[in-house]
Amino acid sequence: MPQEYRLILKNADLPGYTPDIDCYLRHGGYETLRKCLALPVRELPDGKKQTAQEQIRDEVLKSGLRGRGGAGFSAGLKWSFVDRKSGKPIYLICNADESEPGTFKDRQIIHKDPHQLVEGMIIACFANDVHLAYIYIRGEMPEGARLLNKALRAAREQGFLGKNILGTGFDLEIHVHRGAGAYICGEETGLIESLEGKRPYPRIKPPYFPAVLGLYLCPTIVNNVETLAAVRHIMAMGAMEYSKLGTPNNTGTRIVSLSGHVKRPGYFEIEVGKVTLGELIFHENFGGGLRDGRRLKAVIPGGSSAKIFKAGEKFKLKRKGPDGQMATVEVDLLDLPYDFDSLQQAGSMSGSGAIIVMDDSTDIVGALANISEFYAHESCGQCTPCREGALWMSKALHRMAHGRARRADPDYLLSIAQNIQGRTICAFGEAASWPVLSFVRKFREEFDARGAADESKAATATGRTPAAK
Amino acid sequence: MSLAVPPALEAEIDTLISHYPQRRSASLMILHALQDHFGWLSQEAIEWTAAKLGLQPINVLELVTFYPMFRQAPAGKFQFKVCRTLSCALGGGHALHGHLCQKLGLDPHKHGIQTTPDGKFSVEFVECLASCGRAPVLMVNEAFHEAVTPDQAEALLSQCR
Ligand SMILES: Cc1cc2nc3c(=O)[nH]c(=O)nc-3n(C[C@H](O)[C@H](O)[C@H](O)COP(=O)(O)O)c2cc1C
Ligand code: SF4
Ligand code: FES
Numbered sequence: 001m002p003q004e005y006r007l008i009l010k011n012a013d014l015p016g017y018t019p020d021i022d023c024y025l026r027h028g029g030y031e032t033l034r035k036c037l038a039l040p041v042r043e044l045p046d047g048k049k050q051t052a053q054e055q056i057r058d059e060v061l062k063s064g065l066r067g068r069g070g071a072g073f074s075a076g077l078k079w080s081f082v083d084r085k086s087g088k089p090i091y092l093i094c095n096a097d098e099s100e101p102g103t104f105k106d107r108q109i110i111h112k113d114p115h116q117l118v119e120g121m122i123i124a125c126f127a128n129d130v131h132l133a134y135i136y137i138r139g140e141m142p143e144g145a146r147l148l149n150k151a152l153r154a155a156r157e158q159g160f161l162g163k164n165i166l167g168t169g170f171d172l173e174i175h176v177h178r179g180a181g182a183y184i185c186g187e188e189t190g191l192i193e194s195l196e197g198k199r200p201y202p203r204i205k206p207p208y209f210p211a212v213l214g215l216y217l218c219p220t221i222v223n224n225v226e227t228l229a230a231v232r233h234i235m236a237m238g239a240m241e242y243s244k245l246g247t248p249n250n251t252g253t254r255i256v257s258l259s260g261h262v263k264r265p266g267y268f269e270i271e272v273g274k275v276t277l278g279e280l281i282f283h284e285n286f287g288g289g290l291r292d293g294r295r296l297k298a299v300i301p302g303g304s305s306a307k308i309f310k311a312g313e314k315f316k317l318k319r320k321g322p323d324g325q326m327a328t329v330e331v332d333l334l335d336l337p338y339d340f341d342s343l344q345q346a347g348s349m350s351g352s353g354a355i356i357v358m359d360d361s362t363d364i365v366g367a368l369a370n371i372s373e374f375y376a377h378e379s380c381g382q383c384t385p386c387r388e389g390a391l392w393m394s395k396a397l398h399r400m401a402h403g404r405a406r407r408a409d410p411d412y413l414l415s416i417a418q419n420i421q422g423r424t425i426c427a428f429g430e431a432a433s434w435p436v437l438s439f440v441r442k443f444r445e446e447f448d449a450r451g452a453a454d455e456s457k458a459a460t461a462t463g464r465t466p467a468a469k
Numbered sequence: 470m471s472l473a474v475p476p477a478l479e480a481e482i483d484t485l486i487s488h489y490p491q492r493r494s495a496s497l498m499i500l501h502a503l504q505d506h507f508g509w510l511s512q513e514a515i516e517w518t519a520a521k522l523g524l525q526p527i528n529v530l531e532l533v534t535f536y537p538m539f540r541q542a543p544a545g546k547f548q549f550k551v552c553r554t555l556s557c558a559l560g561g562g563h564a565l566h567g568h569l570c571q572k573l574g575l576d577p578h579k580h581g582i583q584t585t586p587d588g589k590f591s592v593e594f595v596e597c598l599a600s601c602g603r604a605p606v607l608m609v610n611e612a613f614h615e616a617v618t619p620d621q622a623e624a625l626l627s628q629c630r
Pocket of ligand 3: 556557598
């Protein structure tokens with residue numbers, strides 16, 4: 001039976017579990033930090049010596065942990081790119097901007113168990129020689145910011161933060177920095193600009209890879225809340241044990257945010273790839289199915305930027321067969337394992353782990369209009385294709401959703417979207433165009449029908465017959 | 470006219486500045502602190518912030534005009550921010566917004582923030598508030614409310630005094 005596997009959220013919803021440090025300490029909190037700080041130098045078989053820091057970085061790499069913020073990039077690899085020779089300070093920033101529509105997982109960690117994020121951050125900072133770190137939390141989470149500040153204060157009082165942490169000589173400060181309502185601050189280089197006190201205009205890569213030229217043009221690590229919380233668990237249980245959770249190349253657990261037309265929306269922590277999309281939507285341990293009498297129409301599998309799936313779609317996935325050979329298998333949408341690689345092979349992504357379910361009552365044109373309005377509002381405006389294109393798409397879709405669709409609209413939308421993706425400074429360009437490309441292509445008949453109906457309605461109203469075609 | 474920043478607030482702001490190796494980084498945090506205190510960000514507040522950080526006023530103004538949470542005009546004493554984005558829209562966010570507007574005599578189709586003439590309430594749509602599983606979602610000032618029915622919305626209104 002498909003079930004939740006609670007690692008990060010193990011305690012969060014226990015009766016009586018509170019976000020303060022006493023409760024966390026009673027549940028074994030900060031023991032992992034103590035262990036990490038005290039790791040003795042290890043001698044490798046080849047005679048080389050490995051410091052405590054190197055051992056932690058090695059464990060995180062071996063755990064297979066992939067970033068939970070959106071791109072799913074290996075956390076250990078990201079850390080290995082940090083320029084440790086520049087002589088400049090190294091910074092770490094926890095990305096708590098959580099603004100990808102559909103996503104509400106980091107909120108659970110911050111509100112219910114903030115100390116495990118703090119502990120994970122301290123370990124990550126120690127491992128990477130970071131002495132100053134920030135938590136960038138979105139402005140609309142004032143309560144979360146208060147809880148984090150309280151957690152940091154308590155950690156400082158207990159000697160887990162500040163100067164000479166637990167007598168080891170390691171110094172670290174962490175501060176909370178609040179955003180002010182702009183989605184683009186979630187993009188890591190936009191976030192860095194924002195933290196520098198500027199408009200959050202994403203930087204162009206190359207050369208501005210945060211690992212080399214990040215905050216104040218110093219080497220910087222940006223990791224998502226859930227990623228950093230996972231670091232704490234990897235170090236508590238060991239990379240070997242952690243990587244047994246989930247599936248190969250998609251290790252560990254992941255908190256899925258499920259919303260839209262299901263009976264039991266909510267957050268569910270699963271072993272990555274051990275539960276299918278269909279189980280997440282229909283199984284009683286998860287979404288519990290659609291409202292009575294409704295049928296599935298579409299699923300957005302990884303936050304609103306992800307390409308939409310249409311009910312009944314089938315995909316060809318590459319799988320390792322029992323004989324060890326790679327084989328192509330056909331998989332139904334609902335049988336897709338919820339992991340990074342399967343969703344990518346199916347042409348979309350697991351992104352921020354946010355699933356939005358739509359039943360047959362949904363007006364697909366209206367849904368896309370809603371999404372496009374978000375991107376039109378949130379474009380930072382630096383790149384012409386994104387700034388103009390996102391607005392054009394939103395305007396056209398608004399018109400379509402309000403009874404003034406044209407036959408030419410679907411192609412118009414596709415051509416705008418195609419001219420945005422790949423032509424912008426940051427991945428917001430893709431985020432804005434992928435929904436349009438996928439909605440229009442997969443639900444083409446609905447967009448076409450809307451155009452035809454509105455054009456003939458307009459023609460009747462003006463007494464003219466529609467142009468032939 | 471210069472801004473009257475109480476000493477306690479200025480001390481708090483100085484602490485915020487000390488959190489960063491470069492003063493400019495404190496801009497957003499200072500603007501939050503000033504907006505929390507004064508209710509909005511006046512030209513004086515912008516100039517005060519710039520002077521405090523050794524910046525030109527334009528460096529601060531460009532933040533105030535970019536970030537949606539900052540206001541250059543007063544808003545209602547009770548600010549209702551209703552989530553507009555997809556999961557909430559699928560779960561009745563627009564009906565909730567419409568209901569609030571209707572109760573307060575505001576126009577649900579008007580763009581942007583609207584405030585009642587007595588200055589008591591404002592209503593606006595905002596983008597996804599990161600609680601999409603409990604749609605529809607709204608915030609009243611800093612308090613967060615989930616799965617808000619029209620009845621609950623009316624109860625919230627009547628609790629605002
Ligand atoms: C437009 C845009 C918005 C993003 N928003 C977020 C966000 O809200 N939270 C987040 O953690 N990552 C977000 N990301 C991803 C970050 O850029 C970055 O990849 C991530 O924080 C890295 O952390 P991870 O490796 O731990 O996932 C966004 C990316 C883009 C392009
Ligand atoms: S792609 Fe859009 S959001 Fe990203 S930098 Fe360009 S204009 Fe800004
Ligand atoms: S869509 Fe409303 S909180 Fe996310």
